[in-house]
Amino acid sequence: MINKEEQFKQIVKDNEERVRRICRYYSNCNEESKDMYQEILINIWKSLDSYRGEAAISTWIYRIAINTSLSMSGKTFKQLKFRVDMDMQHLGSLIDDNGAEQKKLLEKQLDRMQTQINQLTIIDKALISLLLEGLSSKEIANVVGLTEPNVRVKIHRIKESLRKSFGSGDLEQGQTSENELP
Amino acid sequence: MNQLLSQLKSQDKKMWRMSRNFRVFYWIMIPVYTFLLVLYPSDDVVIIERLGGGCFVLSFVVFAVLxxxxxxxxxxxxxxxxxxQMLESAVKRYRLWKPELAWALFAILFIDAGMVLMRIPRAESDSLLMIILNVQYVLVPLITGSFVVGIIWWYVKHKPLRDHALHLLNALKE
Incomplete structure (x- = not known):
């Protein structure tokens, strides 16, 4: 029988990168990122007793990470900056899943994209962070507790809003993401 | 990581100790008060006083459970x-009026009744109405004051949390 401490260590070890990545989405400096990481670990510890293995461990971790960020005070949260790394594999899924060229183009506009994402609401940022993690609409719905169609609508709206903000046609070409509405 | 773990474990231990001490305190105090106020064998204590003591003990039990x-x-x-779900729980947790408050009012009524009943044998000349009013002179300002402090506390500490959770919940659901 594995005790709580060992279980905690194992979960943190297996998911360290995932949690750090989520923290990096919201923090533009190491200190903020570390604080958020620590807060998420504390909440993992607190929630460990109620973990029954009903949800996948990754879903469970994402829930804690997202809920921790939502639990931070509005003021603190607004100050957090959404950060997208250059090497993020799923960045293209924001606009398009197909075409390396478009992805390259998208990466060139990374700074602009980050600025636009930082204008989004707290909830939209949370959804975007999960989308960038490569989660499907179904998995996102499972994390946030909305229905899958609702998540798809919300993501569609966010994408539309981002496209409008960009105001250029270069992101509009050939878009058929898996999260796109039919 | 090890430092964090030891902090978390000590926090858990502290919480567990607090919760245990709290339970022990109530489970000792309830029988002690039941003995002193209700069952204590004395010819000086009349039945109506024992009933008053019973009311105090009942209010004590309600508060312990709450x-x-x-x-x-x-x-x-x-x-x-x-x-x-988490946000809905937060909204529920930090709202002003909770069903438990009705139970708290019920417990206060027991205290009120207990004070009146315990005064009856000692108030030789006062009528029952005077005894009830005398108790209310003390109890009503105390309870009103407690409620005002409670509402201010809620407004400063809990209302912003509830509003924030509600705002996020509406944003998620819209």
Whole structure:
């Protein structure tokens, strides 16, 4: 029988990168990122007793990470900056899943994209962070507790809003993401 | 990591100790008060005083249950729930009026009744109405003051949390 401490260590070890990545989405400096990481670990510890293995461990971790960020005070949260790394594999899924060229183009506009994402609401940022993690609409719905169609609508709206903000046609070409509405 | 773990473990231990001490305190005090106020063998204590003591003990039991329920509710905030569910729990947890408050009012009524009943044998010349009014002179300002402090506390500490959770919940659901 594995005790709580060992279980905690194992979960943190297996998911360290995932949690750090989520923290990096919201923090533009190491200190903020570390604080958020620590807060998420504390909440993992607190929630460990109620973990029954009903949800996948990754879903469970994402829930804690997202809920921790939502639990931070509005003021603190607004100050957090959404950060997208250059090497993020799923960045293209924001606009398009197909075409390396478009992805390259998208990466060139990374700074602009980050600025636009930082204008989004707290909830939209949370959804975007999960989308960038490569989660499907179904998995996102499972994390946030909305229905899958609702998540798809919300993501569609966010994408539309981002496209409008960009105001250029270069992101509009050939878009058929898996999260796109039919 | 090890430093964090030891902090978490000591926090857990502290919470467990507090909760245990709280339970022990009530489970000792309830029988002690029951003995002193209700069962104590004395010819000086009349039945009506014992009934008054019973009312005090009953209010004590209600408060014990309410406090331990409240402590458990705050201790078991589950961050692993889906966000909508977690936010709904937060809105519920930090609202001003809770069904438990009705039970608290019920317990206050027991205290009121207990004070009146315990005064009856000692108030030789006062009528029952005068005894009831005399008790209310003391109790009503005390209870009103407590409620005002409670509402101010809620407004400063809990209302912003409830508003924030409600705002996020509406944003998620819209």
């Amino acid at each position: 406090f331990s329920k409240n402590a458990r509710e705050f201790k078991t905030i589950d961050y692993s729930q889906p966000s909508v």
